[in-house]
Amino acid sequence: MLRLLCVTAHPDDEAGGFGGSLLLCASRGVETHVLCLTPGQAATHRGDARSDEELAAKRREEFQASCRLLKIARGEVLDYPDAGLDRLDFYAVVGDLVQRIRRIRPHVILTIGPEGAVTAHPDHSMASLFATLAYHWAGRSNRFPEQLKDGLTPHRAQKLYYSTTTFSLPDRQPVSPAPVTAIIEIGPEFLETKIRAFKQHTSQSPLFQLFETMVRKRGTRELFHLAATATPRQAQMESDLFEGVKED
Numbered sequence: 001m002l003r004l005l006c007v008t009a010h011p012d013d014e015a016g017g018f019g020g021s022l023l024l025c026a027s028r029g030v031e032t033h034v035l036c037l038t039p040g041q042a043a044t045h046r047g048d049a050r051s052d053e054e055l056a057a058k059r060r061e062e063f064q065a066s067c068r069l070l071k072i073a074r075g076e077v078l079d080y081p082d083a084g085l086d087r088l089d090f091y092a093v094v095g096d097l098v099q100r101i102r103r104i105r106p107h108v109i110l111t112i113g114p115e116g117a118v119t120a121h122p123d124h125s126m127a128s129l130f131a132t133l134a135y136h137w138a139g140r141s142n143r144f145p146e147q148l149k150d151g152l153t154p155h156r157a158q159k160l161y162y163s164t165t166t167f168s169l170p171d172r173q174p175v176s177p178a179p180v181t182a183i184i185e186i187g188p189e190f191l192e193t194k195i196r197a198f199k200q201h202t203s204q205s206p207l208f209q210l211f212e213t214m215v216r217k218r219g220t221r222e223l224f225h226l227a228a229t230a231t232p233r234q235a236q237m238e239s240d241l242f243e244g245v246k247e248d
């Protein structure tokens with residue numbers, strides 16, 4: 001079975017840049033996983049939560065509801081601090097992700113671009129950098145060798161993609177995204193489903209209008225940048241994230 005892992009920073013990141021592609025992969029029999037690094041407890045929009053803990057608990061539920069709509073085989077929210085990923089022990093977080101990659105053994109890994117997506121949120125950038133090194137180090141026997149016991153072995157995922165964009169938000173400083181190398185046509189049905197998935201994040205309801213406007217502007221395409229491949233090659237435009245990927 002083919003497997004895909006998507007690494008994000010906040011509950012709701014899974015819907016916007018990835019939702020349609022995750023649905024498309026699931027519809028083709030790929031086992032899809034999402035690892036979200038924080039429970040989003042530092043969000044501006046807080047619903048009726050009275051504390052960070054209440055908001056985190058609410059957002060974990062919202063994330064699972066979104067994952068159900070996106071047909072995610074397993075979605076997990078980790079417990080790293082929202083708005084604090086740039087202050088963590090870099091090596092330790094990469095090690096955590098390496099261990100999870102060695103367990104899940106994805107063929108393809110998706111994450112946000114190092115620019116931090118259109119919002120340039122530092123957590124997005126950090127998720128990108130953590131996931132990038134975890135992609136590279138999970139396959140090397142001399143990185144985190146202490147994990148290599150009880151049957152856990154190095155795992156080289158075949159491709160790493162960054163989500164990317166061709167526009168910046170009008171009211172924010174522009175970002176410098178990675179060039180588009182894969183255009184995934186998700187179709188109108190999955191576009192509607194990913195908007196519904198985003199709307200499972202009810203604590204973030206003040207953002208629904210902005211999200212829907214942005215996502216409809218982007219239309220039925222999701223854009224990615226191929227950042228690394230296990231088989232070296234020249235850049236070429238792709239329309240399928242699993243193009244050239246071999247089952248084990």
Ligand SMILES: [Zn+2]
Pocket residue numbers: 009010012013121124
């Ligand atoms: Zn986010």
